[in-house]
Amino acid sequence: MLRANVIESLVKESLKIKELPFISGFHGKELISSFMAFYLRNLYLFKNSRHIFDEEKSIQDEIKEFDWTENGIPIQNCEFVKSNDCKAVQISDVVAGFLGKYFTYLKNVSDEQLTIDKSELTNIQKNTLDSLKELIDISDDLCRGFFNTVSSEGEQRRNNYFLHGVEA
Template identity: 75%
Template sequence: MDVNELRDILIQHNGLKNTDEVYTFYYDETNNIRKLYLKDSGFNVNKTDNFILAGILHKGLSTDSDYSTLFKMINLQKSTHELKLKHIAKGDFLDMLKSDKLLIILNWLIENKFYIHYFNLNIVYWSVIDIIDSIVGELNNPFYIMNHMSLKSDFYELANSNSDVFLNALHEFNYPDIPEEKAHDFCLWLIDFTCMHSCMLSKFRANVLENLVKESLRIKELPFISGFHGRELIGSFMVFYLRNLYLFKNSIHIFDEEKSIQDDVKDFPLTDNGIPIQNHEFVKSHNSEAVQLSDVITGFLGKYFSYLKNISDEQLVRDKAGLTSKQLKTLSALKHIIDISDDISRGFFNVVSSEGEQRRNNQFLHGVKL
């Protein structure tokens, strides 16, 4: 695949800057379930925490930062094979904010001119929003197009709050490969489900979502939810690994070894005006201190984004008000490194999650009122 057309669209659509600069990215992942598909009892996995691909980066191809000094500061035992999140912080997200070692790492990264990057994917949101995209795309109504993010988020909230009923129905209809002869019945069910549960939304937003799904009855086909592998929602996370490879094509990307992803990426070569791009490598984490630090950052962010996904707006406000001075210092360091990273390039961050999660992030981390 030649990267430039897709890359240019992404840069222009999102107003991204500094994507041609040379950086060295380091990566780790958390909550990689490999595949997600529907069973008659729900999903094939018990936990559906957000998939996070994240880590640290610096400008240029090398850094003179002394990792051994940092490891001494956090009292990492010489017998420890490699640094992991469990050596730094334990418990849920709010517990992790109490960690002195985590604060030391964040401050060291800032002082040594490292930045962070992350991809945050709510796998359930990603799996069900094609239903709304199919309807909005076929109707081509400017109002629905303008409000498509709110519509998808509201639909996700309904589905997530009634997951057993919702997932059982999707399984019965063979989603996301709904047979043509079942499409009409699926639309009727979709209308009933939405109208029955939309009371959890504000009256205006409930009406908009109800009106949209009712429009599905006059659509000839639902393109995003037919013609796929029956009941397979996510077949691989490989496409998310490729995004930074083509967006930051002049940079070096160093991943923790992951055999299945390595094979997938190898089978999907990228080119730049016909010339093969060789801008990534997979390494054993114990040979790379930067990948080990990426493990810490990725695991911590995984806890944070799961917290945002599962918490109510009301509880989040109470939690924020109850933070200790130590927790606030760690949260402030996290905000600072995200802010300085964002100042370099917003392209360091890629989020596929509900409006509610993003709203709660803005409140908890950036102080934006709910």
């Protein structure tokens, strides 16, 4: 009975909504208009670090306009470089690309297929996965702030199973 009341209330409240910005109007399928929050998070959390980013004109312009100060002193802890000129950014691009593909896989794979895929890994693939897990675990032990993910509960569960061997 309680569920029926909750559902009824939800439907009544939804009827009051005038627009659905993610599926109507000028927004189209746009969920995120800027990745600025992801940059700002790291710049703020690690304000005493030096941040080197791949050139991204729109982000650079937004950051220039952002007034970063601490006790009245400007914080200038980032720079943008051409990835061709910086091996660290090139390596970061490779790692980010790999993780992007990995999390896309986790988003799209069924639990059954994930189990099959994990059981069919070659020794080299298992060693690579173990190396990734070790790198993540060391980084996690050092600082939880290094991690910034946006994923569903299912993706997190599949990652915990595939990478860490945690059964749901």
